[in-house]
Amino acid sequence: MIITIDGAAGTGKTTVGKFIANKINYKFLDSGKIYRAYTFKMIQKEIFNNEDIIKELNNTEIKYSYINEQEVLELDGQNVSKHLHNNLVDEHVSNISKIPEIRTMMTDIQRKIVSNNFIVVGRDIGTVVLPDADLKIFLKASIEERARRRFNERKDESLEEIENSIRNRDHIDSTRKTAPLKIPDEAKIIDTENKNIDEVSYQIIKLVK
Template sequence: MIVAIDGPAGSGKTTVAKLLAQKLGILYLDTGAIYRALTYKALKENVDLDDEERLEELAGSLRLSFDFSRGKIFLHGEDITEKIREPIIDKSISKVAEKPKVRRILVKLQREIAQGRDFVVEGRDITTVVFPKAEFKFFLDAQFSIRLKRRFKELVRRKVSISREEVEEDLRRRDKADLERKEGPLKKSDDAIYIDTTNLSIEEVVEKLLGYICKKERK
């Protein structure tokens, strides 16, 4: 079983997906972490982020492993769970994720990871590209001001030194990149259930999703 969740940054999809996976007793996969891992590797090796051919090579040689029980991701044995959440990754990831050749390799990798197992998978193109035939498909969204507030609060909690203005600029840039990307742009699939999380708590969103899942499974 695949539960696919898409949505823009700050829509609550990561927190919701994690909690939903716990409630369902299945695994959770953050596909954005895979793009972050590649971005981390590219920056570490001083690769030009405009060089699609070199990024394609890096993507093809990416060796990732996961400790799903602890929410850890490893790159060639190195724990990069926290390192891929640094602001430099936030600012650079769009350049990596927009490359069609890179996306094709990483989409294949995401499918291989989930092969034969039950997952809640979240990202930007999960319902449209990665798992278009997923049993359950959701698109989470929220007003920009609320998404900005959530994102800034998250960074403050992680003790990242950044201003609200910088977070707003980054969020607008990421939204633009996600929507205008030629390969796998962020958009709602026709059969995905749209959830506006603006005025909902995480628990309320999770309960909504569980309600849809249980209702469909009873049919």
């Protein structure tokens, strides 16, 4: 079985997806980390022009694995897993992710990674990357709730700054021309507002069984 979990930033996709994968012994892919890895490379090389960002795809190798319940992402032979969540990557990832050529390449990479018994989380997984998945989930929560979660994880920004960042990310993700964030056909919609990881996860596990 292949399970997709889509939703906006901060809805709990990665936390819930990884929890379920470990519980039912599935493999796990956080598709956003592939985009973040490429964004990290563009920041390191100071490439911010769309044409040059696209050209650099030809010089890039991305490998993803899930070993001992841990994600390992290699970029051009180097493990960059610890460098994917910082303010600079957060600032640039949406604009790089919305480039059609980038999305096409990343979609191809994701499809090659996924096999049977996989949980994949992202923003266009059930709609574009794996539209024929066996079970599609869409998580939602208010901006205020999502901002509080991010603030509790990373207190290097104010709550107001995080809320503004999420609003901006939501706008970019839902209005981009290629693979916008939307609810997949036949998806089960789960509101994660005021729910903990266990509550949301076991609600999904019941659907698997």
